[in-house]
Amino acid sequence: MKKILVIGSLNMDMVIEMKRMPIVGETVLGTKMTYVPGGKGANQAYAAARLGGDVKMLGCIGEDDFGRTQKSNLAKCGVDTDDFKQTGTQGTGMASIYVDECGDNTVVVVPGANMECNVSYLKKNDEALQECDYVILQMEICCDAIYYAISRARELGKTIILNPAPVPDSLPDEIFSMLDYITPNESELMKLCGKEGESVEDYVEGARQLLEKGVKNVLVTLGKKGALFVNKETEELFPARKVSAVDTTAAGDCFNGAFAVALAEGRELSEAVMFANAASSIAVTRNGAQTSIPTREETDEVLAELLA
Ligand code: RIB
Numbered sequence: 177m178k179k180i181l182v183i184g185s186l187n188m189d190m191v192i193e194m195k196r197m198p199i200v201g202e203t204v205l206g207t208k209m210t211y212v213p214g215g216k217g218a219n220q221a222y223a224a225a226r227l228g229g230d231v232k233m234l235g236c237i238g239e240d241d242f243g244r245t246q247k248s249n250l251a252k253c254g255v256d257t258d259d260f261k262q263t264g265t266q267g268t269g270m271a272s273i274y275v276d277e278c279g280d281n282t283v284v285v286v287p288g289a290n291m292e293c294n295v296s297y298l299k300k301n302d303e304a305l306q307e308c309d310y311v312i313l314q315m316e317i318c319c320d321a322i323y324y325a326i327s328r329a330r331e332l333g334k335t336i337i338l339n340p341a342p343v344p345d346s347l348p349d350e351i352f353s354m355l356d357y358i359t360p361n362e363s364e365l366m367k368l369c370g371k372e373g374e375s376v377e378d379y380v381e382g383a384r385q386l387l388e389k390g391v392k393n394v395l396v397t398l399g400k401k402g403a404l405f406v407n408k409e410t411e412e413l414f415p416a417r418k419v420s421a422v423d424t425t426a427a428g429d430c431f432n433g434a435f436a437v438a439l440a441e442g443r444e445l446s447e448a449v450m451f452a453n454a455a456s457s458i459a460v461t462r463n464g465a466q467t468s469i470p471t472r473e474e475t476d477e478v479l480a481e482l483l484a
Pocket residue numbers: 185187188189213214215216219270271283285316425426427428429465
């Protein structure tokens with residue numbers, strides 16, 4: 177089993193369930209409020225470890241209970257959290273998540289300690305980059321740290337997966353040519369391309385634009401429509417499994433973690449995408465971020481159905 181290094185954010189999610197989202201200026205009554213460990217980096221590390229990966233994470237938490245809960249939740253799942261940074265100057269990242277009765281969500285993240293996941297911290301932990309095979313990044317930590325990690329990982333010959341979420345206003349062009357995989361959802365893809373569009377054809381065109389910038393492989397998560405894979409040789413739409421979604425929070429994170437595990441196990445690309453589709457199809461049927469991630473057994477069962 178090859179080693180996966182996740183460099184990214186940790187947030188405590190304050191999840192508020194409601195019938196429908198408020199519009200600007202409106203007050204609505206919620207039905208439930210829970211605290212759930214989240215953060216795109218932590219969710220991806222959690223998913224990869226729960227699905228059987230050999231996972232280490234680099235990230236930063238505050239000196240508070242939310243940070244301690246995050247660290248122990250990940251460690252219990254098998255993630256190596258030994259080199260987490262703990263800062264006294266900022267609190268652990270927080271996310272306020274509204275989920276409506278259709279399972280759709282809106283998220284506001286206050287990064288806090290995540291912004292101290294910076295270049296000097298990564299330089300101190302260069303060994304983690306040297307020892308891994310796959311590096312997974314998202315975009316909820318300091319941007320300079322993301323660009324540094326990508327170029328250092330490229331120098332070391334690692335396989336790099338960037339989940340560009342949330343998409344920053346600009347992404348330096350030279351970053352794209354260092355990426356083995358970029359895994360936006362449909363709206364992130366369109367924002368990266370500076371385009372509008374809602375059809376699979378639009379997404380294929382957008383993906384081709386990223387290939388031209390030098391990314392080797394583009395894997396777009398399309399929710400109910402499945403996942404679209406595009407590289408110079410091929411393009412394929414992998415349909416999603418039909419389920420009733422209750423909460424889509426962290427479905428993309430689950431997809432990314434699962435995809436990395438399948439690649440680390442040496443699976444063929446198409447099987448890796450189907451494994452990721454299987455895992456995220458289960459995650460959307462459950463509430464919360466890390467609380468929604470399925471086990472390996474559950475995922476293998478669904479994968480067998482998809483492959484049948
Ligand atoms: O992708 C879902 C995650 O986005 C949540 O867990 C929240 O913390 C935000 O980072």
